Amino acid sequence: MSVDLSTTFTGLRFRNPFLLSSAPPTESESNITRAFDAGWGGVVTKTIGLHPVVNVVGPKTKFLRADADSPHLSMKKRPNTALHSSWNWELISDKALDWWVPRLGRIKKAFPDHVLVASIMAGSGNDTELRHWQTLALACQNEGCDALEINLSCPHMDREDMGSNIGKDRELVSVVTKVVKEVSRVPVWAKLTPSTTDIVVEARGAFLGGADAISSSNTFTSLPLIDAETLEFEVHVDGLVSTGGLGGPAILPLSLAKMSQLTQAFPDRSFSGIGGISNFEHALSYFLLGCGTVQICTAAMLDHAVGPNVIKELTAGLTRFLEAHGDRGWTRVADFVGRHRDRIVAQSQIRRPDEKEYHGGHDGAEGYAAPEEAVRS
Numbered sequence: 001m002s003v004d005l006s007t008t009f010t011g012l013r014f015r016n017p018f019l020l021s022s023a024p025p026t027e028s029e030s031n032i033t034r035a036f037d038a039g040w041g042g043v044v045t046k047t048i049g050l051h052p053v054v055n056v057v058g059p060k061t062k063f064l065r066a067d068a069d070s071p072h073l074s075m076k077k078r079p080n081t082a083l084h085s086s087w088n089w090e091l092i093s094d095k096a097l098d099w100w101v102p103r104l105g106r107i108k109k110a111f112p113d114h115v116l117v118a119s120i121m122a123g124s125g126n127d128t129e130l131r132h133w134q135t136l137a138l139a140c141q142n143e144g145c146d147a148l149e150i151n152l153s154c155p156h157m158d159r160e161d162m163g164s165n166i167g168k169d170r171e172l173v174s175v176v177t178k179v180v181k182e183v184s185r186v187p188v189w190a191k192l193t194p195s196t197t198d199i200v201v202e203a204r205g206a207f208l209g210g211a212d213a214i215s216s217s218n219t220f221t222s223l224p225l226i227d228a229e230t231l232e233f234e235v236h237v238d239g240l241v242s243t244g245g246l247g248g249p250a251i252l253p254l255s256l257a258k259m260s261q262l263t264q265a266f267p268d269r270s271f272s273g274i275g276g277i278s279n280f281e282h283a284l285s286y287f288l289l290g291c292g293t294v295q296i297c298t299a300a301m302l303d304h305a306v307g308p309n310v311i312k313e314l315t316a317g318l319t320r321f322l323e324a325h326g327d328r329g330w331t332r333v334a335d336f337v338g339r340h341r342d343r344i345v346a347q348s349q350i351r352r353p354d355e356k357e358y359h360g361g362h363d364g365a366e367g368y369a370a371p372e373e374a375v376r377s
C-alpha cells in the first residue's frame with residue numbers, strides 16, 4: 001500500500017508533518033534554505049522582533065550530558081555520555097524585522113511548496129506595543145509567510161511585558177492573539193509557555209482570541225548546575241547567571257503531559273507538539289496524543305545545525321510506521337492522530353489488584369462491611 005507523508009494542518013499543506021522550531025536552526029536565510037533542501041516539511045523562523053536585541057556575552061546555549069555509569073551530570077565534554085538536555089538563555093533574533101523582510105520573500109519564492117512560518121514577538125504594555133504585533137504580522141505575511149507563530153513563551157526575555165510574561169496571563173494571551181488575528185490573512189499559532197499551573201487556562205485565552213493552533217512546549221525555566229570543584233555555575237558571566245530554558249530529551253515526558261492536557265481539553269483543535277523530539281518514536285507520542293505536526297530544535301542543533309539526519313530518520317520512521325500499520329487502514333498521519341488521547345485518565349480510574357479494597361484514596365466507609373459468617377462450632 002502506498003503511504004502519504006503529507007498532511008494538512010490549519011488549512012496548510014505540508015509535504016511531511018516535521019518542522020524545525022523557532023531557534024538557531026532557523027536564524028538565517030542560509031539555514032532555512034539548507035533545512036528545506038534537507039527535507040523538512042516546514043520551518044518556524046527564529047522569533048522576529050521590531051528592535052534588535054543584545055544577548056549576553058559568551059555561549060548562549062550549552063548541552064547537559066549524563067554519564068552512563070554514574071549519576072554525574074555536566075555540560076563538560078567527555079566520553080561515554082548521553083544527551084540529557086539543552087540549556088539556553090538566548091533572546092529572540094538579534095536581527096530586526098527590516099533584516100528579515102527581504103529574506104522571507106526570497107525564501108518563499110525559492111520554496112513555494114514548503115511551509116514558512118514567521119515567529120513574531122512584541123511587548124504588551126501599551127497600545128503602541130500591541131500595534132507592533134500587527135506591524136510584524138503584516139510585514140511577514142506580505143512577504144508570503146504561510147502562517148504566524150506568536151511567541152508568548154520565551155522564558156528569559158528581559159522585559160516584563162514580553163515572552164512568557166504574556167503567556168502566564170490568560171487575558172494578555174487573549175488580547176495579543178486577537179490583535180494579531182485582526183490583521184492576519186494567514187493562520188495564527190500561539191506558542192505557549194509550560195511554566196504555568198494549568199496550560200489549559202492560557203490555551204482557552206488563545207482560542208478565545210482566535211488562535212488557529214497552539215504550539216507547545218517552549219523551554220522549561222531552569223538553571224545550570226554548580227560545578228562542585230570551581231563553585232561556579234556551569235554557564236555564567238562574571239559569576240552571575242539568570243534562569244534560562246531547558247530543552248531536549250529531559251523535557252519530552254514533561255511536554256507530553258502538557259500536550260495531553262491541551263488535546264483532552266480541546267479535542268477538536270489543532271496542536272503542534274514540541275519538546276525533546278529526536279526521532280520518529282518521540283514524534284509518534286505527540287501524534288497519538290492529538291498533534292497534527294511536531295517541531296524540533298535541540299536534536300537539529302546537534303546535527304549539522306539544521307538536522308539533515310534527523311529529518312531523514314523522521315520521514316523514514318513515518319514511512320516504516322505507515323507501511324507496518326497499513327492493515328489498520330492508516331495511510332497518512334491524520335489516520336492515527338489522537339488515537340491515544342483518551343487513554344490518559346484520573347489515577348482513580350486505573351485498575352487496582354483488588355478493586356474491593358480500593359476507596360479512591362479515602363477511608364473505606366465504616367459500618368457497611370459485610371458481617372463475618374458465624375463460625376459453626
Ligand SMILES: Cc1cc2nc3c(=O)[nH]c(=O)nc-3n(C[C@H](O)[C@H](O)[C@H](O)COP(=O)(O)O)c2cc1C
Pocket residue numbers: 021022023024046047060061086087088090091092093119151154191217218219246247248249251274275276277295296297298299
Ligand atoms: C538556543 C535556543 C533558542 C531558542 N529560541 C527560540 C525563539 O527565538 N523563539 C521560540 O519560540 N522558541 C525558541 N526556542 C525554543 C525552541 O523552539 C523549542 O520550543 C524548545 O527548544 C523545545 O524543543 P526541543 O526539546 O526540541 O529543543 C529556543 C531554544 C533554544 C535551545
